[in-house]
Structure formats: structure tokens, C-alpha cells
Amino acid sequence: MPSTRRSLLTAFLTLPLIDVTRMKAFAQAAPDLVLTLACDDGDEPTLEREAGPFFRPNSPLERDLYPHAPGGERITVAGFVFDSRCRPLPGSLIEIWQADENGDYDSVGFRLRGHQFADAQGRWWFNTIVPALYPGRTRHFHFKVQRLGGRVLTTQLYFPGEARNAGDRLFHEALLLDIKQTRDGKFGRFDFVV
Numbered sequence: 608m609p610s611t612r613r614s615l616l617t618a619f620l621t622l623p624l625i626d627v628t629r630m631k632a633f634a635q636a637a638p639d640l641v642l643t644l645a646c647d648d649g650d651e652p653t654l655e656r657e658a659g660p661f662f663r664p665n666s667p668l669e670r671d672l673y674p675h676a677p678g679g680e681r682i683t684v685a686g687f688v689f690d691s692r693c694r695p696l697p698g699s700l701i702e703i704w705q706a707d708e709n710g711d712y713d714s715v716g717f718r719l720r721g722h723q724f725a726d727a728q729g730r731w732w733f734n735t736i737v738p739a740l741y742p743g744r745t746r747h748f749h750f751k752v753q754r755l756g757g758r759v760l761t762t763q764l765y766f767p768g769e770a771r772n773a774g775d776r777l778f779h780e781a782l783l784l785d786i787k788q789t790r791d792g793k794f795g796r797f798d799f800v801v
């Protein structure tokens with residue numbers, strides 16, 4: 608993993624998480640992170656969005672998906688899974704599926720599909736590529752998120768500044784990734800509330 612993205616991911620992974628409600632103050636004290644930590648007691652659950660026609664069950668346990676598409680633009684997407692009281696939810700299932708660098712989904716195998724379980728502090732991350740646009744949609748990732756013993760949240764995450772966002776009936780600004788451009792790729796942040 609190139610150095611800039613590694614340092615961002617390392618910073619993300621070394622956040623002090625003992626008192627999550629104080630993370631905003633921590634981020635302000637660590638300007639390199641410039642994290643948007645919109646986590647408050649009483650947060651609304653993450654909006655749901657339809658799975659669409661391309662979901663396939665039984666994806667592999669895998670968070671490094673970029674080798675599946677070496678021609679794509681690298682991005683690390685990362686965040687927490689919280690409950691509505693800002694408490695991290697370790698062990699939550701996070702599953703991703705996405706279009707490739709040409710706007711195609713793999714409907715035969717599991718290219719650019721994978722799942723993982725949030726770590727002991729409720730964090731997840733995928734190293735993948737930026738999905739290309741395909742007809743009728745703005746740029747997006749698909750996700751399923753399930754806390755231990757909970758119901759499955761199915762949703763989609765979007766990219767800021769996309770021309771097609773405004774015309775996509777599924778787009779919602781509450782589902783925007785917080786994207787940073789590094790020297791060697793993008794870093795996108797989103798926290799799920801389930």
C-alpha cells in the first residue's frame with residue numbers, strides 16, 4: 608500500500624476510541640486526519656437503499672479488493688459501525704459489492720465483492736478501486752451492514768462532486784463519502800449507524 612494512504616489508514620486505526628463521544632475533539636487536535644466525525648448520541652440510522660440487481664450472496668472474506676482491478680483508480684474506504692448512541696459495534700458484518708473500472712459487475716465470480724467483520728473497536732476498511740459510472744446511475748458502492756444479531760442494513764455510498772448525483776433518484780447527501788485525495792489514491796470515510 609503506498610505511503611500516503613497507509614499513513615491515513617494508520618491514523619484511522621490508531622484513533623483513541625475509549626470515549627467515542629470525544630473523537631471530534633481528537634480530530635481537531637490532529638489536523639492531519641481532518642476527519643468528519645459526525646457521531647452523536649441520538650444519530651439517525653444510516654439510510655437504506657435498494658440492493659439492485661447485482662448483489663450475489665457468499666462473497667469472500669476479503670478487504671483487499673484492488674488486486675481484482677489493477678487498472679482502476681485506488682481508493683481505501685473506511686469507517687466505523689456505531690449504534691444510534693455512538694457506541695462502536697465490534698463484530699458487525701460489512702459487505703461491499705461494486706462496479707469495476709469499466710462500470711461492469713462480476714456476475715459469475717466475486718471480483719470486487721467481499722465482506723469483513725468490524726474489529727474490536729468497530730472499525731472496517733476496504734482497499735479497492737473507484738467504481739466507474741454505468742448507465743442510469745451516479746457513482747456508488749453497494750453495502751450490507753449487520754450488527755451482531757441485528758437486521759441487515761442494505762445501502763449505497765456516493766461520491767461528492769459527481770455530476771450525476773442530482774439526477775439519480777437513489778442519491779442522498781447523507782450517504783456521501785468524505786473523500787480525501789492523497790498522492791497515491793483516494794481515501795473515503797463513512798460511518799454506518801445501525
Ligand SMILES: [Fe+2]
Binds near residue numbers: 659661706744747749
Ligand atoms: Fe450498482
